[in-house]
Every structure is written in structure tokens, then in C-alpha cells.
Amino acid sequence: MRRYVVILILIAAALFTTVAYHLFKPDWVIFRKGEGYFAKKEYSKAIPYYARLLKDGFEAPKLLSHFGTSCVATGDFGKAITIFEDIIKQSPDKLSAVKELANIYVIFGRFKKAVMLYQTFLEDQPDNTYVRILLARALTWSGRFEEAIVEYKAALGE
């Protein structure tokens, strides 16, 4: 009899934990679903989850970049740009959005805007060599070679 009680308690605990997690951490459940589709490269299925999370003000380390990548993969650049532009408008110090938007502008070939955003980013994080190289690349692609050289050298600490 005692054994069945223990089993029931364990079942209840497991069920309770699962239900509680879904109730108290629904954003993470949604994020995981989105990430699942993202991992399977089913980007169009991942987008609604990411968009919903952004709508709810949720933030996870890879949310913005994966959302941006999904939009790019499905060709839904307009939506991504609108969202990232709004993020920056409301919160100019939201650097991850600045970078993601710059990356999308690069894909569009709008290098001038991308350069400005990367520069904005670097004003706040001048030691971020990754973004400095992205800036150098954008400058190169826009034909601003001399400026690109300066940025590459800065990234290399020269």
C-alpha cells in the first residue's frame, strides 16, 4: 500500500512540475518550440513563435538573431526590419537589435544604413572586434576601402 502511495506522489510531482513549468514559464515553452523548428530549419514555422515572444517582451540570448535569421531565410525582410527598427526607436541602447538590423541591411545591400548602425553599436562597445569586422566588411562592400582598412586594422589592434 505504501509503495502505491509513493508512486502516486511521484506521478503527481512529475505532473505538477510539468504543468507548473508550462504555467509559470510559458515564454520558455514557446521559445523552445520556436527553437525546435529553427534547429530543423523550418524557419517559417519558427517565426510565429519568435514574433509572439517579442510581442510579449520576452528576451533570450538567441531570440533576436534567430528571429532575424528566420526572416532572412523566408525572405520576410520587411517584417524583420519593422520590428528591429521599432526596437531601436524605442530603446536606442538595445544593441543586439542594432546589430541584427545592420546585418539585415547588409543582406539587402543597404550598406550605408548598416554602416551607421554598426558605428552606433561600436560607440557603446568599441572593443567588440566582431562587430568592427562586420563594419569593415560593410564598408568594403560599399566601396569605402580606405575606411574599411582603418576598421580592419583597428580590429586587429594595429
Add this chain to the structure above:
Amino acid sequence: MENIRIRRFLSTCISLGFFFIFGTSYAFSEENPQKFYVPQSIQETSVSKTKMVKPGEEIPDWVARWELARVLSYTKRYDESITEYERVLKEKPDLVDAKVELAKVLFWKGDDKTAIKILEKIPPKNITGDTKVLMADLFVTQKDYGKAEPLYRAHLNSHPEDRAVRLKLAEMLSWQKKYDASLAEYKKILKAQPDDIQVRRRYAFVLIWAGRHSEAALELKKTLN
């Protein structure tokens, strides 16, 4: 009997443990979420303090240096470009593409001999079509036509539609006085581009050099119509 009970109990516990871990895996799998500002296009609420962009996105120095070497070559700062290529190759000596690019920069700088030396050290299996053409171009500048011809032909075997390279081959063959071979290449080009007056004129000149004056006259006449 007691053993069976214990086994059943243990297997039940393991199953439940698995279920428990499965149910709580979300909780252990991520960092704590942070609220941040929400775009106006989505909703009206706001704001949070920004955090530093996550690390982990890195571009190795040698990649940046390689890109720098390229950009320096675009601005015709060949010496600096060559220095950067050499630094990249010191760190990554097996980068065939970087070697080829270095050879190109040397070629643009006018140092054909060093360029050829670099290209000749690359294993043939790693030499792509474009590199073959570059090597052939370099051999032509050295008037080493015997080495250039097989490289052009190898490229044309895989890229028969590359008329620019075929034209190079046709010209080079004419310089070697291999007129029949040269004319054969010109014919292939003109078959694809019958209205190309410049190519037809060159074809006509080769006919003249080959002593086929009447045919040359006909070809030249076509370019005047």
C-alpha cells in the same frame, strides 16, 4: 518475490524520474529570461535596461587579416597587401586560396616571377579553373607559351563557354605561329558570337599571317557591313 517487488519499484522510480526530468528540462536548459523593451509595432508597453551583446561571435584574426589584405589590394596598396597575405600564410600555410590571391597581387604589382613561383608550389589537385587561367596568364607574360597552353586548354575543357579565355588561347597560338590551331579557336568564338566585329578582325589578321589573304579579305569585308 521480494526481488521482483524491488525491481518493479526501481523501474517505476526510474520511469518517473525520467518523466520528472523531461517535465523540468526547460527549467534547467536556459538562462533566466530578461524582459526588455517591446517594439511599438507590437505593443505599447516598454522598457528595460540593455545588456551587453553576448560574446561567442568571433572572427579569427587571420580571417580579418586576409580580408584586410584583399581590401589593400583593391586600393592598389600592393606592398602592404602582400605583407598581410604573407602574415596570413605564415599562420595558415595551407590556405591555397590565399596563395592564389597573393600571386594575383604580385602579378598586378608586376612581380610575375614570384607569382609563378608561388603558384607552381600549389599541388595540381588544388588548382581550380580560375587559378589555371591565372597561371597561364602569368606564363604568357613570361612568354612561356608551352606551359600556358595546356592550362588554358584544361580550363576550356571544363568551361567551353568561356570565350574570354578561348580568345586568349587563340591569340597566344597566333603569336606562336600555330595559325591553324589559332583559327580553329577563333572559329569557335565566332560561331558563338558571329556579330563580334573585333574578334572577326583579329581572325582576319591571323588569316593574313597564315597567308590566306582572300579569306581574310572576306572576313574583313564582313566587319565593314
